[in-house]
Amino acid sequence: MVAGMRLSIWPGAAQPYCDILDVAAHAAGTGWDGVWIADHFMANTPVEVRPDLPVLEAGSLVAALGAAVPRVRVGTLVYGNTYRHPAVVANMAATVDHITGGRFVLGVGAGWQVNEHVQYGIDLPPVTRLLDRFVEALQVLHGLLRTPVTTFHGEHYRLTDATCDPKPVQQPLPILIGAKGEKRMLKVVAEYADEWNAWGLPELIAHKSRVLDGHCATVGRDPAAVRRTAQALVVVDGPVPTDLPAPVYGGSPSAIAATVEAYRELGLDELIIPDGLLGKGAEKLKALDTIRAIVKD
Template sequence: MDASRAARYSTRSHGIVAVMRLSIWPGAGQPYDAILETARHGEETGWDAVYIADHFMPNAGPGVDVRRPVLEATALVAALGAAVPRVRIGTLVLGNTYRHPAVVANLAATLDRITGGRFVLGVGAGWQVNEHEQYGIELPPTKQLLDRFVEALQVLHGLLRSPVTNFDGAYYRITEAVNEPKPVQEPLPILIGAKGEKRMLGVVARYADLWNAWGTPELIAHKMKVLDDHCARIGRDPSEIDRTAQALTVVDAEVPDMGDRPVIGGSRARLADTIAEYQAIGLDELIVPDALLGTGADRLRAMDTILSLAR
């Protein structure tokens, strides 16, 4: 990890997190003005980053209106990067099946230029079935999906970090490929969203600068130990990988049942305790989705409360 990246992104010192970063995740299924308001408020009040998910429609399920509008992630990140000048801007995460990794590398370098070196390239293997079905995008079986993702990560590393890249894989082939201009950051940080302990956390150990997963402190602590074990097997210092996590967050309200999605908060005291638990396990960055924070002024007040409890 170079000095500039360490200064900007890493909060680790000998495995201990000095100050856990706090970032906001506005849902892309709302008007751009609302997303921009959230991002600007986060910037003005001391939040560290704004993340955007990569989906084209809501995930199909009981009671879900899949026709609800959703804004495209890369265009949204570019707009926020130009309009909000301090915080990091990241994708959480780009689905690999939607774009060729060489195109993603070019996109990422451009976004890092737009933001003046504040972009975080979050990537994942891809998963949402109804998007693939409606748009005619192949969603292969799991092994092939993950094999393809590993190849994509090799392409991304090459094009973002080397002058010229050649790669001849089962799914991707690039020949004497260039990607100019390069990102401002050296290297541009790659975040991998992953939860699978047998293979995917091994992929994180090999290719990620940041790791992300959903989970309560107990679950994230367990996954972090698995990630450390994968790092030990390949001889990588686990402190080189920042650990980020999120859970749906409730402020001053009853905690709803959100199925398999983790939910934290309720009372301020309970939320403060949980935030402290994340920091105690060594989490580098807690990402807060805005889905349960209300709208308008209520959302901004909830953000202020969360920030005060985290600091």
């Protein structure tokens, strides 16, 4: 067993709910540790192109999976801050934590996907303003989820004697931040996150993790207080694509094992497996069993 490293599945939301539920239930029943859901409303295509993949909404999915699937942690990877007021997100998160009996992880990010903002008329400000707004949202989330009453007067959000009750089952409910920017975003992680997530193969994650350690030192926080999570696409049996925008590893069980060992060596707390290259139906469930055997046995 790879000591100390959780193993979680990330079923894509651009598939029927019954398929997502099958994957999540199979993972829960075979020793996996978590299920993650991305927050998007459509495929990431140019704004002039209509997406050809229907996508289910993240908040509804984590609530449904939390009620239907036992034992495993359930989380968002990650809620885009531009899509919902953070007070709404806080209430949603507390509710899902009650539905799951204290198994929810609130994953949040600044927001980025252009076509969603254009089609829905949602403001996507320049990067500096986007991140300023995200930092304010994190302060709102911390206040509402972890203190009895929150008053906050920022540039982007204003709350006066605001409550979020009932509070989550978990105290504190873990907040995960998805971030890769080394200068500012990883400093935000050091300041506000219980967990950090990024796409990347072991070498990149090790580098980003060292940068995060440096920011923790700057803000006076123990680096061990921020748990590290990461993902890349996985091929269980077959050629590894070289033309995808996302990182990929595997191709054989031995190649997967070598990469998993590299993640373990850098001290990763949780390895997340997107299901995008694992096939469909029974083939996908068999791939999950192969990965679990590699990581856990």
